[in-house]
Amino acid sequence: MLKVSVIGSGNVGFHFINLFHNSEKIQLCEWYSRNLKFDKRVTVINDISILSESDIYIICVNDDSISKISDRLKFRNRLVVHTSGSNSYKKINIKNRRGVFYPLQTFSKTRNLNYSEIPFCIEAEKNADRNLLINLTKRIGCKCYEIDFNQRKTLHLAAVITNNFTNFLFILAKEFLNNKNLDFEILKPLIKETVNKIHKLEPEKAQTGPAKRKDFNTINMHLKMLDEDKTRELYKIISEMITSKYEN
Amino acid sequence: MLKVSVIGSGNVGFHFINLFHNSEKIQLCEWYSRNLKFDKRVTVINDISILSESDIYIICVNDDSISKISDRLKFRNRLVVHTSGSNSYKKINIKNRRGVFYPLQTFSKTRNLNYSEIPFCIEAEKNADRNLLINLTKRIGCKCYEIDFNQRKTLHLAAVITNNFTNFLFILAKEFLNNKNLDFEILKPLIKETVNKIHKLEPEKAQTGPAKRKDFNTINMHLKMLDEDKTRELYKIISEMITSKYEN
Numbered sequence: 001m002l003k004v005s006v007i008g009s010g011n012v013g014f015h016f017i018n019l020f021h022n023s024e025k026i027q028l029c030e031w032y033s034r035n036l037k038f039d040k041r042v043t044v045i046n047d048i049s050i051l052s053e054s055d056i057y058i059i060c061v062n063d064d065s066i067s068k069i070s071d072r073l074k075f076r077n078r079l080v081v082h083t084s085g086s087n088s089y090k091k092i093n094i095k096n097r098r099g100v101f102y103p104l105q106t107f108s109k110t111r112n113l114n115y116s117e118i119p120f121c122i123e124a125e126k127n128a129d130r131n132l133l134i135n136l137t138k139r140i141g142c143k144c145y146e147i148d149f150n151q152r153k154t155l156h157l158a159a160v161i162t163n164n165f166t167n168f169l170f171i172l173a174k175e176f177l178n179n180k181n182l183d184f185e186i187l188k189p190l191i192k193e194t195v196n197k198i199h200k201l202e203p204e205k206a207q208t209g210p211a212k213r214k215d216f217n218t219i220n221m222h223l224k225m226l227d228e229d230k231t232r233e234l235y236k237i238i239s240e241m242i243t244s245k246y247e248n
Numbered sequence: 249m250l251k252v253s254v255i256g257s258g259n260v261g262f263h264f265i266n267l268f269h270n271s272e273k274i275q276l277c278e279w280y281s282r283n284l285k286f287d288k289r290v291t292v293i294n295d296i297s298i299l300s301e302s303d304i305y306i307i308c309v310n311d312d313s314i315s316k317i318s319d320r321l322k323f324r325n326r327l328v329v330h331t332s333g334s335n336s337y338k339k340i341n342i343k344n345r346r347g348v349f350y351p352l353q354t355f356s357k358t359r360n361l362n363y364s365e366i367p368f369c370i371e372a373e374k375n376a377d378r379n380l381l382i383n384l385t386k387r388i389g390c391k392c393y394e395i396d397f398n399q400r401k402t403l404h405l406a407a408v409i410t411n412n413f414t415n416f417l418f419i420l421a422k423e424f425l426n427n428k429n430l431d432f433e434i435l436k437p438l439i440k441e442t443v444n445k446i447h448k449l450e451p452e453k454a455q456t457g458p459a460k461r462k463d464f465n466t467i468n469m470h471l472k473m474l475d476e477d478k479t480r481e482l483y484k485i486i487s488e489m490i491t492s493k494y495e496n
Binding site for chain 2: 064104113118145156179197213218238240241
């Protein structure tokens with residue numbers, strides 16, 4: 001049985017407890033949290049200095065707190081990993097063996113996730129630890145990718161663009177519709193198909209719309225409809241990028 | 249039986265032929281196309297002046313060609329509709345009864361669609377014709393929304409933002425990954441979840457990422473990683489918009 005402890009109770013920590021608790025091949029040892037008092041699935045620890053022995057400690061805290069929290073660990077020479085897309089394992093105090101266990105997914109506490117679909121990007125200072133992390137992803141039935149820091153940063157950037165930015169476009173669209181007494185619901189089949197398409201068609205081939213076909217009448221009409229400077233600027237830049245991509 | 253003819257053989261016309269052919273409550277009369285010679289499901293007409301009698305003629309051509317093609321129809325006082333999100337029914341020659349039958353969906357010829365999930369936005373000059381269009385959507389099992397021109401323009405703008413722009417973000421992300429020898433495949437579960445979320449969670453509540461949590465270290469690192477001016481500008485604007493949205 002592989003013994004795992006989770007440090008931090010934000011969105012990622014919260015889902016990791018579910019994930020490991022669901023797996024019969026993992027022994028969920030302890031969950032360190034500043035705020036939580038009790039969880040029926042796992043021993044909750046509020047004092048980080050009393051964490052007991054595990055095979056892997058997974059730090060799920062804000063990027064800025066990784067170093068500080070790893071400094072406060074009392075043990076040495078155990079495997080400690082963080083879950084950040086944009087930080088080196090070197091952020092972890094060198095007294096322990098270090099690695100990264102980055103889940104390429106978006107986590108909200110209120111959302112149930114199909115955990116087996118999460119791709120894990122792993123990295124470790126030592127070969128044996130890399131194998132331990134591969135072993136961990138196998139036990140939870142997830143895909144595992146060996147990714148170095150440079151690649152991971154790019155993946156994180158791509159994730160920001162496809163998740164955070166896409167979601168913000170949904171917010172913008174919803175606001176436009178609500179301003180005209182239209183329900184966001186009407187747009188959902190289109191959004192669904194936008195994404196379903198990528199499983200069958202390369203995004204370069206799925207591109208449609210006024211910017212691609214250089215329909216400047218429509219583009220100018222849309223720019224006139226946008227009364228906020230930043231939104232108009234955003235519309236203009238993406239449209240120009242699309243037009244120039246399909247120029248040749 | 250409701251008799252329908254389709255004018256134009258672009259992506260929309262192509263899918264409408266499938267859609268009406270699949271419905272037992274619609275008689276698909278004729279399909280006008282400049283290029284097609286034959287289709288086993290419907291009589292193909294290359295000469296627009298010989299279109300025979302239908303209850304509804306649906307013009308599925310580029311926005312710029314709607315007026316010209318409606319001028320060339322030889323008959324009068326029949327219901328002629330276009331499928332454009334950004335044009336008034338007044339683009340159609342006044343010699344016929346006019347309306348709009350706008351499908352809020354993205355169409356690619358190579359994609360099979362679940363037609364019953366397409367929301368149709370309808371508008372007609374006359375009440376009786378509006379009812380005829382409602383009747384048409386019922387026969388094909390689709391949702392029907394009565395939408396005026398002003399609302400329809402907003403819907404089209406929202407569709408451009410959520411479909412065209414979102415897809416372009418996918419293209420950008422794919423390019424970043426490919427430049428680092430990473431497969432776009434690894435990002436697909438995240439993209440899938442980004443969209444699945446909107447069915448359970450309002451997009452304002454689903455927003456995550458460095459811009460929302462004002463993580464300027466990560467934002468600045470990403471800006472340094474982007475070596476193209478327009479892409480950097482795009483990243484900056486959306487991040488600023490997200491940050492200021494969650495400021496209060």
